[in-house]
Amino acid sequence: xxxxxxxxxxxxxxxxxxxxxxxxxxxxxxxxxxxxxxxxxxxxxxxxxxxxxxxxxxxxxxxxxxxxxxxxxxxxxxxxxxxxxxxxxxxxxxxxxxxxxxxxxxxxxxxxxxxxxxxxxxxxxxxxxxxxxxxxxxxxxxxxxxxxxxxxxxxxxxxxxxxxx
Numbered sequence: 651x652x653x654x655x656x657x658x659x660x661x662x663x664x665x666x667x668x669x670x671x672x673x674x675x676x677x678x679x680x681x682x683x684x685x686x687x688x689x690x691x692x693x694x695x696x697x698x699x700x701x702x703x704x705x706x707x708x709x710x711x712x713x714x715x716x717x718x719x720x721x722x723x724x725x726x727x728x729x730x731x732x733x734x735x736x737x738x739x740x741x742x743x744x745x746x747x748x749x750x751x752x753x754x755x756x757x758x759x760x761x762x763x764x765x766x767x768x769x770x771x772x773x774x775x776x777x778x779x780x781x782x783x784x785x786x787x788x789x790x791x792x793x794x795x796x797x798x799x800x801x802x803x804x805x806x807x808x809x810x811x812x813x814x815x
Contacts, residue, residue: 659797663766666735669728670769676721683714732767738797738805739763749805750793758793761786 656662687710739759741748751759757779764775765786772783779786797805 659794659802662797662802663735663762663794666731666766667769669731670767673725673728673732674769676725680714680718683710683717687711687714734806736763736767738802739767739793742806750796753800753805754793754796757781758789758796761789762793765790 656665737749739750739762741752749759750762760779761775761781764770764778765772768774770778772786775781775786775790776783779789781789
């Protein structure tokens with residue numbers, strides 16, 4: 651059984667991909683809400699263009715602030731899971747060497763990062779890493795097998811064979 655309550659690396663990294671997608675969706679929603687608020691200059695005349703439902707013109711800003719508050723904890727958990735995956739992929743050391751990258755090489759690690767932490771499509775992974783889609787899929791599968799074989803705690807801390815050599 652893999653750490654963090656997941657049955658295997660595939661299940662865990664699928665959850666990482668979902669978390670990355672959700673965090674990005676929330677970020678974009680907040681950006682859209684901010685853009686809809688518009689920038690208004692400070693005025694000293696009484697405002698007359700606001701609706702009765704929004705007398706001070708702050709309803710959109712209030713809605714965004716409420717949405718940010720409602721999603722903050724979930725987004726924080728999403729980013730924590732993505733960060734955990736990054737440490738397994740690249741190691742937990744200051745220099746970023748370790749984990750899957752140390753064991754399988756940068757090609758495998760980079761393909762895994764793009765696929766799961768960036769939630770990229772196979773075409774995007776292939777383009778970003780310079781491989782065909784089938785090569786990218788094969789590299790990611792090898793990386794997932796390595797995570798299952800060496801174990802999550804070993805990859806996270808760069809212990810044993812997962813240390814940079």
